Amino acid sequence: MRLVINYKKCRRAAQCSYLHPELFKVGETGAPVVLVEQPGGELRDAAEEAIELCPNGAISFEEEK
């Protein structure tokens, strides 16, 4: 499972990088970038929270291909 951002949905509300800086940062274009693609342990819980709190539903776990 890989933590991913769907940039077609992202509206740069920045809640992910703001509330979960351990997992996301603001990239050069102003859009967020995932820092930890496969969060484990506590980071896994944080990732679940970030997915829940994105106001645009742009973050998810994606099955590895």
Add this chain to the structure above:
Amino acid sequence: MDTIIGADELSTRQVISDPYSAYRQLRAQSPFNYVDFPAGKIPGIETPLRAWALMKYGDVYGALRDHETFSSAGNPLVGKAFPPLVLILDDPPRHTRFRRLVNKAFTLRRIEALTPWISGVANELLDEAGRGETDIVRHYTIPLPIKVIARLMGIPGEDYETFKRWSDAFLSLVTMDNTERMRNIQEALEYFGKMAVARRAHGAEDLITALVEAEIEGEKLEEWEILGFCLLLLIAGNETTTNLIGNILNVLAARPELWQMLRENRGLVETVIEETLRFESPVQRLSRTATRDVEVSGVKIPKGDLVTVFFGSANRDPNEFPNPDEFRLDRDLRNHVAFGMGIHYCLGAPLARAEAKITLNALLDRFSAIKLGGAGGTRQALSSVVFGFDLLPLIFQR
């Protein structure tokens, strides 16, 4: 022809009810310094409050994303014209802790779960609205958002006229007598204080209970934080959505072919909502304070000065949105700043979008056409912060 508008007229009733011709004339000169708030309206504000107007998309976007330089705290009107408010008039770290707490009440999933209930309220209001020409503001766009936010907060929604009065008073900074304003705000705070006491005694499944029970790093919230947040929710949760839905219906009443398109393809409903957010933004402007000397589009803004970000103007900047004064469904609308951008991004955005979508679908289910009533709409002219209708007579056809 646009009437010529000077920078110091930006907070007049004329510009409040029709801000777009002002933006067209003034955007290219921005940032410029202007009188944001006149002297003598509020005790303690004895000289005019000046601010820097940011009207270009790039400047607005830059300020919203740089919350360290453009602080939301330190507004000179706090304590004079309004009580201290969490979130909207605050910075990290308190803003961060609070946001983490309250975001959980407004997630897409929570709002999705509320949809059947909101839909029920919407249809009930439409049933009661009657036939023929209807003032949709009075019968629908005011009560719906207040009933919804009241339910989330856990307060009775029947008394929505009182809530509307408090909220209008709060926003009518320039236009209402300040003693009258403060009396209304005080009444609201006392009401929420009583609600908080009741929830401490008997909790319920609502936001006020969540607030009185919440602990951030082992500490309970302070009373002013709880009451300030309630006040903020009541205002932000109703005026903005009232104006959004009114603006959407006005756009559609003027475009009968678009109504037909929507009836045939409901997939376009969300696009119409987003384009209306851009085209007639319900929140037109908010204030920031510069925390350091900063240069914006070549203009030096000194540390400590007030800065106004004009969302409404940024959303009509031709450099970001070609032919900005046209309502179009083929734009990339992810960039509009109607809900802001960055850490202060509207907490209620998912709720506002849901209420607008539910409304449009309910009306499209019922009516084959809508058109503007004889007298036409009247724009509100009380608050420079918001843009919407006081009165919007519509005729619905089955």
